[in-house]
Amino acid sequence: MRRRGPGAEHGRVTETIAWLSLSPPEVLVVLGAVALLVARRLPPAARRPGTVAAGAVLVPSAVVLGLVGIRWQMLPVLAGAAAASASALPSLLRRRAGRPARRARRWLALPGSLACAGLVATGPVAAWAFPVPVFPEPTGDFAVGTRVVQWTDPLRPETFTADPDDRRTVVVQLWYPARKSPAGVPGAPYLGRTRDEARTVSKALADGVGLPGFLVDGVPRARSRAVLGAPPAGGGDRFPVVLFSPGSAGVRSQNTAWAEELASHGYLVAALDHPYDSAVVVLADGRTIRGTTASSGDRDRDAEQAVGWTAVRAADLGFVLTRLERLDRGEPADPLAGRLDTGRAAVTGHSLGGAAALQAARRDRRFDAVVDLDGYPHGPTAPALRQPALALTQEVTAGTDPRYLPRLAEALGRTTARSYRLAVPGAGHLTFTDGPLYLPPVPSIVGTLGRTESPRVVAAATLAFLDATLRGRPGDPADTLRAYGTVSTSGPGGAPVPPP
Known part of the structure; x- marks a missing residue:
């Protein structure tokens, strides 16, 4: 039986990313946006550290994409993350200043969260439909x-x-x-x-x-x-x-x-x-x-x-x-x-x-x-x-x-x-x-x-x-x-x- 070398796990990760039709920075942007949406639904004590952690993943990854070139498929992901940030940050800043955080009414917060989630989900779907082509490895001896x-x-x-x-x-x-x-x-x-x-x-x-x-x-x-x-x-x-x-x-x-x-x-x-x-x-x-x-x-x-x-x-x-x-x-x-x-x-x-x-x-x-x-x-x-x-x-x-x-x-x-x-x-x-x-x-x-x-x-x-x-x-x-x-x-x- 052929033994798997240390690069086998990396190869599986690379194949998974290729199947998702996303580059590593794009995967991190999507994960950061999803984490930002999830952080909004966490208990109050965990909401702030969850939001900060999501931003620590999202912001550097978005900067990297800005340097190498952003594909259009990532624009709705960034828009959804920006909208989620716009509603989350004011509450976090008020809490940090010692003032009580104000939360949007449920009838307004839920549709907003769903809209942000829809934007974030659109990115991977669009990237899968219109991917950067990944060419198959030739099977011959040369x-x-x-x-x-x-x-x-x-x-x-x-x-x-x-x-x-x-x-x-x-x-x-x-x-x-x-x-x-x-x-x-x-x-x-x-x-x-x-x-x-x-x-x-x-x-x-x-x-x-x-x-x-x-x-x-x-x-x-x-x-x-x-x-x-x-x-x-x-x-x-x-x-x-x-x-x-x-x-x-x-x-x-x-x-x-x-x-x-x-x-x-x-x-x-x-x-x-x-x-x-x-x-x-x-x-x-x-x-x-x-x-x-x-x-x-x-x-x-x-x-x-x-x-x-x-x-x-x-x-x-x-x-x-x-x-x-x-x-x-x-x-x-x-x-x-x-x-x-x-x-x-x-x-x-x-x-x-x-x-x-x-x-x-x-x-x-x-x-x-x-x-x-x-x-x-x-x-x-x-x-x-x-x-x-x-x-x-x-x-x-x-x-x-x-x-x-x-x-x-x-x-x-x-x-x-x-x-x-x-x-x-x-x-x-x-x-x-x-x-x-x-x-x-x-x-x-x-x-x-x-x-x-x-x-x-x-x-x-x-x-x-x-x-x-x-x-x-x-x-x-x-x-x-x-x-x-x-x-x-x-x-x-x-x-x-x-x-x-």
Whole structure:
């Protein structure tokens, strides 16, 4: 039996605080506010020391929050504590001066106490609904490093601008197997290379779904499990390559938990920002490019536009694979040179990015496998796919677009390889992203799998497929995929494959 070290208890406390979605100073503020409310109901002899003790916890903790930045979720807690203090302190001061304390009438004191308690309770509930995301610890054998690169295609004009000299530029985030960093090295910032970039991206994502930006102000504070700029893992292992395209108005980091899990199992993941299509892209020179693609409200017009956007994304994916080939050859010199197995490459994406992945695979035979995370297959279904494909989807309900499954069946059916569709019970569209880690647990938005299970299921299913198709692991991946939902398998030409 493994013996628990001295840090085990600390680990349990840290996990509890993470589950509460509160930082240690925030926990102390809430406890101080609760203690202040309780002190008001204590017997007269204990009321004053109880109030002083509560203030000794509350005030320093609030000062610390003021220095590091107060989240909006703590404002009602502080308001409730301030209201309770305003009614308690005058009585305490009168008693200290030797004058009889005056208490509010019961009919007024009780509603006031309940209002203060409601304000204090609102803080933890709001923090739980809109938390600072806590990323799961990757389960693979490797530590994970990450870095961001920017590449310009000199042969391809930028079609979203009128400047004839403008060339297509993409920003790419790499996650890769890395050497283990010393204890205490912080994880990479989430959503951006800097806190300012993370705030810009967070606000753009909130605007894209119609949320006030302050609701997700905890997201730019998050740090992932990967270490920025960590050296690649030692040894001579070469890493299969997985390219990723985000959803419409998504961003390259929207699937960080998924990417880190794959990298910990020995893959290099390259996720793209598509300028003018992603919610916002911050270039290396500081320029900010905001998304210009948007729904017109007309279904046919939107479908036509989506075909064009998908084609641009597919070309981006092919270009990035070319740049990764050059990087592996040391053009220019790079720590990852000689470590990338671009001869074993998969193309993946979420939503519109899934459609782009399917199109990239049709156009570029260098890709050996394709994964579509709940994406409607826009664009042509010819020529036939030559690569094995996996589509992860929600379960079909009355609200599912009736065109979706027939279109997906057509896209996967036109293949000369085997394809799989995994319908994940309890999944929502954003289950296939980091969304469950920081959005309210509303089933119609993030599904019902929960903050822990959502990233685990999506990454595990993807790994089962990639290990079989890129690494040649023996056995049918459908056998593993069935642990996560209902699997439909098609052979060449779309012929159904019966389960064993």
